[in-house]
Amino acid sequence: MSHRSVDEYAAHVRALITPALPTDVDTVTVGAALGRVTAAAILSPVDLPLFRNSQMDGFAVVASDLATLLRTGAPVTLPIVGEVAAEPGTPLPLVPGTAVRIMTGAVVPEGADAVVPVEDTTATANTVTITRARASGEFVRNRGSDLKAGDALLPAGLRLASRHLAALAAAGIDEIEVRRRVRIVVISTGAELALGRRAEPGEIYDSNSTALTAAATACGAEVTYAIHPVEDAVSQFRGSLLVGASNADLILTSGGISLGAYEVVREFWRANGGEVGHIAMQPGGPQASGVFNGVPVISFPGNPVSTQLSFEIFVAPILREAAGLPAAHRQTRTLMADLRSAAGTRQFLRGRALPEGLVEVVGGPSSHLVAGLAASDLLLDIPEDITELKAGGPVETIDL
């Protein structure tokens, strides 16, 4: 796959990962389902509302008893024969020619077909005088008027927000089936990595396991293990893959794939049917991938910025889709300053959005500028064949 395009390699990664995405479900309580994705459409087991109830505080009446009022404008006085609160119980049927005091949400008694809001009445202890006529059905919420039992309350593949959980709760649903999260194991390779201790001369702090774990989590996946082989040896890398393949749908590795000596990941894939090559992309040129014990493995280069951008370009879109999350926002913005880019390479420069649709580049193109990436809020996506862009001209950006 020497010097494949970004789009070609993205398609290759997608073809590797897609068949491995989980199709099984988790059963979770509604209270624990925020952000999860419905495995199937959820039908309402009940009518919503559950019963015919009042939309207002007022008086439940037979609308035809207000005929005089409607015709002549003369107020109608009815005896108050009871009261219905929003509480358990079934009220007695309403006798025509009478009224019952009723609260919002309370059961509308059988026989009553309208509610007169309290604002349009004056009442004594025993009678109510109604000054505005209401038609049959007014201020009455019919059973099932929101949704009928058996109708779809929520569709399949929906990422659950608070309003969806509220609808489930309102229908009396306690537990639902959601898609199982994609399980990921992250493996950072490199003899130069210091983990959990002070870096000695020649060592650096591992940021890739932190970055990939957090980025995968933000994409709705679940990172089950982050592994750092103790020794930079092919046998240890294989051991890490064994752990990964038992605990993940997808393994992400960083480091060990460039052209130098001591490139354990590259050596492993060369010997085990993986692909190792170079993508026409900067940062992130060296890329490798393969399948180990049936689990797809995507191997990113070790430079922190390369790893993070490789994840964002090749893996994040697939995970976001699986989690029902929207794709990263793309937008054409206006360059603040001239910009140069290497020919034949798709550059992903780090940048910052400015007012009025402007964008500026942050730091240089080098793939070690991890603080520069942290100070950015978008990527500038410069096509392979572009070597120069002018200030004031358009540039495609991807929000981080």
Added chain:
Amino acid sequence: MSHRSVDEYAAHVRALITPALPTDVDTVTVGAALGRVTAAAILSPVDLPLFRNSQMDGFAVVASDLATLLRTGAPVTLPIVGEVAAEPGTPLPLVPGTAVRIMTGAVVPEGADAVVPVEDTTATANTVTITRARASGEFVRNRGSDLKAGDALLPAGLRLASRHLAALAAAGIDEIEVRRRVRIVVISTGAELALGRRAEPGEIYDSNSTALTAAATACGAEVTYAIHPVEDAVSQFRGSLLVGASNADLILTSGGISLGAYEVVREFWRANGGEVGHIAMQPGGPQASGVFNGVPVISFPGNPVSTQLSFEIFVAPILREAAGLPAAHRQTRTLMADLRSAAGTRQFLRGRALPEGLVEVVGGPSSHLVAGLAASDLLLDIPEDITELKAGGPVETIDL
């Protein structure tokens, strides 16, 4: 506060809540900090990169040793005197007139000032022939070229994404101080609510505690308790507030504030210095608020849609700000169909975004349509003085 405007009441709620927002911090590990907000600017304790290192696999040289190549184009052959990998240790200084093999990320030996990529060389076991000259500094990443020790790695008030955590990890930072989350207690009132059991006639399933808990969580807050008083009595409501005030920065209640009888929240606030009134808003007209034992309490009406929209309009913007989350996206869209709205009331209709910037209304305006809200993805914000909008005309929308 009879018939205050939405904006006036929003300002009142903000004035109540803002002084109660937490100013203390949590100390968390970097691995647990995704989505948290930095309490203060974080300075880098180290230079990044930590040491001068190679950007390429190749040969470290003294650039001036390539002067002949630069002048005449004739390749230069140098003896290879060693090798530096990306691993712990400090290499010997480079003797001028020699080269060392070097890997990406490895320490550049003292004395060397350029790296020649392996692609521009041919090597035997003991010598390397260089075919392209490099200037001093080329392919060398200087110590501190990304960030100097003592410089701000991250600003205060930043919501932490994976790239920020990566930069912290790269600087060897294990723990950071983040803003404590806003702690919230949710109280649902209403004798008609069935919780954790099948609804009897006249009862409904409580959806407000589910909705408010999930919505507050999605806004970056932490819900410590969701309480449902067993009896619909003022004394029980006060008891719930006592629990809330010991466990929360903010208490949200639903139900019990309309004009009927049995309105315990309204009764409580009337007797205890709260405000009870009506906002020129639909749904969500009745609103109440107060302070109990120093903790602000915002009391929403009990209708599920009223509760959810009241939270979204009055409380969510404050919580999102505190959590470093962006405000809900507002956008002018184009109405699919004519629309009527009550005069003197700001209507928040539920709607759905359609292609090409169009929007359609979902369900009716009534505040019991909890399934209708779940089927919506935005609100239409219809100003008080508008009674009619025409198909094809603009309407302000708020994404849910």
